Amino acid sequence: MFEKILENAKKRAPLVHCITNYVTVNDCANILLACGGSPIMADDGEEAAEITSICGGLCLNIGTLNRNTIPSMFLSGKKANELGIPAVLDPVGAGASALRTETALRLLRKIRFAVIRGNSSEIRTIAGGGGSTQGVDAALGDAVTEENLAQSADFVRELSRRTGSVISMTGAIDLVTDGKTVYAVRNGTPALSRISGTGCMLSAVTAAFCAANPGDPLRAAAAAVCAMGLCGERAERKMLETGAGNGTFHMLLLDEMSRLDIKTLEEGKKIEIL
Numbered sequence: 001m002f003e004k005i006l007e008n009a010k011k012r013a014p015l016v017h018c019i020t021n022y023v024t025v026n027d028c029a030n031i032l033l034a035c036g037g038s039p040i041m042a043d044d045g046e047e048a049a050e051i052t053s054i055c056g057g058l059c060l061n062i063g064t065l066n067r068n069t070i071p072s073m074f075l076s077g078k079k080a081n082e083l084g085i086p087a088v089l090d091p092v093g094a095g096a097s098a099l100r101t102e103t104a105l106r107l108l109r110k111i112r113f114a115v116i117r118g119n120s121s122e123i124r125t126i127a128g129g130g131g132s133t134q135g136v137d138a139a140l141g142d143a144v145t146e147e148n149l150a151q152s153a154d155f156v157r158e159l160s161r162r163t164g165s166v167i168s169m170t171g172a173i174d175l176v177t178d179g180k181t182v183y184a185v186r187n188g189t190p191a192l193s194r195i196s197g198t199g200c201m202l203s204a205v206t207a208a209f210c211a212a213n214p215g216d217p218l219r220a221a222a223a224a225v226c227a228m229g230l231c232g233e234r235a236e237r238k239m240l241e242t243g244a245g246n247g248t249f250h251m252l253l254l255d256e257m258s259r260l261d262i263k264t265l266e267e268g269k270k271i272e273i274l
Contacts, residue, residue: 002223002269003262005213009036014056014211018204019043019073021063021092024197028059031201034257035227037208048072049079057211058085059204060111062103063092070103077111086114086210086217089165090203094118095125108163114210114217117168117203120144120152127159144173153182153274168206168221170199175274176225178218185222186270187229191236195250202228205257226269231256233268 015038020028029039042051045068052058058080060073080087089111091104104126108116116123120143144152152175156167160179169175174185192198205228209220235252242248 001271002219002226002265005209005216005220005223006036006227006260006262006265008212009209011036012056012212013038014208015040015054016057016059016204016207016211017042017048017052017055017076018059018061018207019048019069019076020059020061020090020200020204023063024061024200027197027201028061028204030254031257032204032208034254035205035208035260037205037211039204043069043072045072045075049075052076052079052085053083055085055211057207058087059090059207060087060107061090061092061200061203062094062100062107063090063200065099065103073103073107074110077107081112084214086207086214087111088115088117088203088207088210089113090200091116091118091122091126092200094122101125113163113165115166115168115206115221116163117170117199117206117221119199120169120171123156123159123167123169127155127162144169144171144175146173149173149184149274153177153184157182166217166221168225170202170225174225174229176218176222181218182274183218183222184272184274185225185229187226187233187268189229189232189236191239191246191249192229192232192253195246195253198228198232198253222271223265226271227257227260227265229270230265230268231260
């Protein structure tokens with residue numbers, strides 16, 4: 001199902017421009033290298049668009065916004081659209097402050113995104129549904145469950161049609177859709193929420209997979225979600241075997257992504273079409 005997605009990422013080593021938050025910038029750089037991509041970070045307006053122009057993908061992450069980086073995001077996003085470079089939006093903490101929410105909505109109005117990747121509260125906020133975010137984490141009341149799965153699938157499908165973007169709404173059950181097909185992904189572990197940056201890392205991997213597979217953002221996004229969740233599962237097993245903790249899990253997560261091959265991903269993915 002995802003053979004070519006992962007193969008192309010490893011073979012083409014796409015350069016991905018990240019304007020991301022300073023909490024997780026190093027994590028994003030390392031996960032890009034681990035998944036087969038190559039990172040470059042630039043958030044000054046004097047060079048942002050120029051850097052985007054030499055890249056295969058763009059990832060905009062609003063986790064630590066400031067008056068300098070916001071204009072750079074618009075410059076890079078517009079340049080990506082001009083050149084047909086796939087852009088990924090991660091609306092980190094949308095709903096937690098007016099600045100984050102308004103910036104995310106402005107970006108959506110001005111820039112075409114191949115993929116919008118966020119947790120359930122962030123996605124519901126940008127959809128206008130009033131997600132009740134807890135800082136940068138999703139609120140329990142916004143979570144996708146087996147009981148509300150069909151309703152949640154309809155919600156992301158409609159949002160995808162409205163925005164023209166693939167929606168990748170992640171949580172205990174991940175939903176990825178292009179407005180027609182909806183994938184439900186059940187890979188992952190709660191351990192992924194116990195270290196910072198795993199959502200940001202997933203968005204970076206999504207950008208790399210999109211860059212390596214132009215024209216196929218749905219499967220690229222779904223493959224990224226499966227890959228990140230599966231690597232988390234495998235890292236947790238090794239962590240528990242050694243009696244280690246969060247620091248080791250973080251290291252093992254990068255290890256697993258760097259060692260992930262097609263066979264492991266195909267055999268380990270937990271995905272269904274709704």
